Structure formats: structure tokens, C-alpha cells
Amino acid sequence: MVTSAADAQTAPLRVVSMNLCTDQLAMMLADEGQLISVSDIATDPNMSPMAEAARAYPINHGQAEEIFLMRPDLVVAGRYSDPVVLDMLRRLGIATAQIDIVSNLDQVSDRIREMGEILHQTARAGELADAFEADLARLRAAPTGPRAAFYYPNSYSLGTGTLSHEIITIAGFRHIAEEMGRSRSGRLDLELLTLAQPDLIIHAELYSGNSRSEEVMSHPALAHLGAMRTQSNADWVCGTPVVLRAIQDLRALRARMEG
Structure with missing residues (x-):
């Protein structure tokens, strides 16, 4: 307006x-x-x-x-x-x-x-x-693929009412937030994440240097999960046509994961 x-x-x-x-x-x-x-x-x-x-x-x-x-x-x-x-x-x-x-x-x-x-x-x-x-x-796919979770510094995770949720589900992934009934974003305890056992963990690019907020990203429990990991990037931030690149990248990743 x-x-x-x-x-x-x-x-x-x-x-x-x-x-x-x-x-x-x-x-x-x-x-x-x-x-x-x-x-x-x-x-x-x-x-x-x-x-x-x-x-x-x-x-x-x-x-x-x-x-x-x-x-x-x-x-x-x-x-x-x-x-x-x-x-x-x-x-x-x-x-x-x-x-x-x-x-x-x-x-x-x-x-x-x-x-x-x-x-x-x-x-x-x-x-x-x-x-x-x-x-x-053309890119829209049914969300029947691998199960994905967002996990960021300070154990922050995204809920279903977000643009990022739309990006991964349109690319064909299932979002564990739906299973957990998490419509809002917020802290997700590491224990709950490991119990959910996602196939893919999506996180932001980690910056160089020491940050206590990022320590959880290298916790041994995440390595023990054996989930594939990928990063969200600038293509995910705003609701513009650029998000199509993020969807295309995820579709390619899903194809690799499903063999």
C-alpha cells in the first residue's frame, strides 16, 4: 500500500x-x-x-x-x-x-x-x-520423499508455517515438523531431533571462528544419526522467483538420495 x-x-x-x-x-x-x-x-x-x-x-x-x-x-x-x-x-x-x-x-x-x-x-x-x-x-512434486529437518545454531528449527517448509515440501521432501505438530519455529531439543531420525538435516552455512551457538551443529549425536546434510543459502531467504533455484537444487538432491 x-x-x-x-x-x-x-x-x-x-x-x-x-x-x-x-x-x-x-x-x-x-x-x-x-x-x-x-x-x-x-x-x-x-x-x-x-x-x-x-x-x-x-x-x-x-x-x-x-x-x-x-x-x-x-x-x-x-x-x-x-x-x-x-x-x-x-x-x-x-x-x-x-x-x-x-x-x-x-x-x-x-x-x-x-x-x-x-x-x-x-x-x-x-x-x-x-x-x-x-x-x-512444473517443479511441484508430491511430498513423499525422504524426511527432512531444519536445525540451526542454538537448536533452532523451522515450523510448517514458513517459506522454507514450502520449499522442501514442494521439492518432494517430508518435513518432520508436520509429524511433530510444530507449526511455529523455535528451539528443538537435540533429543527430539535424534528420536525423529530424519534422512536429511538442513542447516545454515557455519561461519569461521568460535561460536557457542554453533556447537550443537557438531554434536556427536548428529553424526550418529547418519543423516545427509545440506545447507540453505541466500536463495531461500525471500519470496521471489529466486526460490525456484532452491527447489531445483533440492529436487536434484532428492534424486541422489533415492538412487
């Missing part, structure tokens, strides 16, 4: 994005020169699948003062972006638009079209959304 005293019917010519997921959608859809800044995290390859493309844009750190000095006529943000920053920008007469997060892959095309309306790039957004829906339908 666009919020401003400015004319919402006029196509924005100077757009700033201050959220990783809106960064990606804006880079996919904006006209040349229309997008003038993306968030600093957009250039981090550990978090952003479009880090190389993002380096072509000036970055912002999500601060009202620096964004105001860029003279945007529209700022796009996420549903949970800093409300104080957005309120200040609106009081300074700058239009803002917020896009909700994606927890279901069927919502991706909606977000694409929403960004297309915000940027006045509806035809381009429609083509991208249609292509995404066709590719998703």
Missing part, C-alpha cells in the same frame, strides 16, 4: 528500497534509472542472491536522514521495516509502500504483481509472475 500526500497515480521516478526482499523485486522490475538505492544487506552474498547486481546501486542503511537526502519520490519497505523511519519519511512528504513477507509460495506472484503496481511496471510484473507460476507448477 502506498502512503503519502503525494499523487499515488504518478509513476515514481526515484525509488529507494530499504528491505532485502523489496530490493530483489525492485531490481527485477524497475526501469533503468528508476531504482536509485537498495539496502546495504542486498550486497551481502550470504543473504542476497542478487548481491552482484545490487553492487551497481548506491546503498542505504535504512536511516531516514540518509534516505531523505537521496531525494526519493517513493520508498519501498517490508512489512516489518522500522516504523519510526517510515513515519518520519511520510511526515517529510515522501511516499512509502510496504510489502508483506511471503510464507507460502502461492503468494510470490501476488508480491511480484504488487511491486509492479507500486513501480507502475504492471506488464513486466505480469510476465514475471506468469513465468514463476508456470515454473513452480
